[in-house]
Amino acid sequence: xxxxxxxxxxxxxxxxxxxxxxxxxxxxxxxxxxxxxxxxxxxxxxxxxxxxxxxxxxxxxxxxxxxxxxxxxxxxxxxxxxxxxxxxxxxxxxxxxxxxxxxxxxxxxxxxxxxxxxxxxxxxxxxxxxxxxxxxxxxxxxxxxxxxxxxxxxxxxxxxxxxxxxxxxxxxxxxxxx
Numbered sequence: 001x002x003x004x005x006x007x008x009x010x011x012x013x014x015x016x017x018x019x020x021x022x023x024x025x026x027x028x029x030x031x032x033x034x035x036x037x038x039x040x041x042x043x044x045x046x047x048x049x050x051x052x053x054x055x056x057x058x059x060x061x062x063x064x065x066x067x068x069x070x071x072x073x074x075x076x077x078x079x080x081x082x083x084x085x086x087x088x089x090x091x092x093x094x095x096x097x098x099x100x101x102x103x104x105x106x107x108x109x110x111x112x113x114x115x116x117x118x119x120x121x122x123x124x125x126x127x128x129x130x131x132x133x134x135x136x137x138x139x140x141x142x143x144x145x146x147x148x149x150x151x152x153x154x155x156x157x158x159x160x161x162x163x164x165x166x167x168x169x170x171x172x173x174x175x176x177x178x
Contacts, residue, residue, distance in 0.1 A: 002040040002049075002069060004082040006057040007121040009035040011140045014130045027133045035141045037148070038065050040080065041117040043165055048120070048151055054141075058087045063096050070100040079103045083115060119162050124148060127155070 013028040036057045039050040049072070051065045069078060080097070082088050084106055097104050112118045128147040134140035151159065 001044070001079045001081060002042055003116040004038070004040045004065065004080050004088075005115050005117045005121070006036060006038045006061075006085070007124065008057070009037070009125070009129065009140070009144050011035070011134070011137050013133065014125070029134065029137075029140070033137045033140075035137075035144055036061075037121075037144070038062065039117055039120070039148075040065060040069055041120055041163070043116055043163065046152065046156070046159070046163065048148060050148065052145075059090060059092050062087050062093050066093070066096050066100055066102060069102060077101070077103060079105050081105045081107060081115060083107050083112070084109055116163060116165070120151075120159075123155070123159065123162060 011029050011033040033054065035052065035054055037050050037052050038057050038061050039048050041048055049065065049068050051061055051068065053061065066080075069080065078101070080102055082104065087093070088104075089106065094104060107114050124144060124147050128143040129140070132143065134143060147155070
């Protein structure tokens with residue numbers, strides 16, 4: 001089972017916290033460039049497959065990721081859990097998924113907590129861009145790529161408790177509907 005979603009890292013300043021008696025000037029980037037990562041997180045092997053670009057995530061990018069998933073050669077049915085983004089829920093993507101024997105499982109609307117990869121994107125943003133200044137887009141992109149490349153080794157221990165398959169369940173659903 002793979003959890004798929006895109007992260008759009010905008011080249012800018014991400015302040016995590018700041019307090020000062022004196023006036024502090026913080027260097028800032030333009031915020032006009034984006035580094036897009038369309039990723040598939042394998043919750044069992046704890047591996048990330050990704051497709052990156054600096055333009056836009058669209059149907060072609062999604063098809064590229066599906067081909068990368070199929071190239072892994074997993075035995076048995078492959079299920080991909082994803083949200084209802086327009087580029088994921090169209091005939092081209094669904095046709096390619098059927099051709100590659102990949103089952104697409106769409107999450108209900110407004111349920112990002114059910115997609116495990118959302119936790120990974122938050123972790124990547126905290127590790128690579130929060131509270132850090134990158135003088136140019138190349139160093140910004142390199143910081144994100146280094147964080148993602150370090151997932152199986154450098155960040156494995158930090159992700160141990162974050163990337164679990166434990167989801168909160170509710171026993172008395174009638175209380176939630178009220």
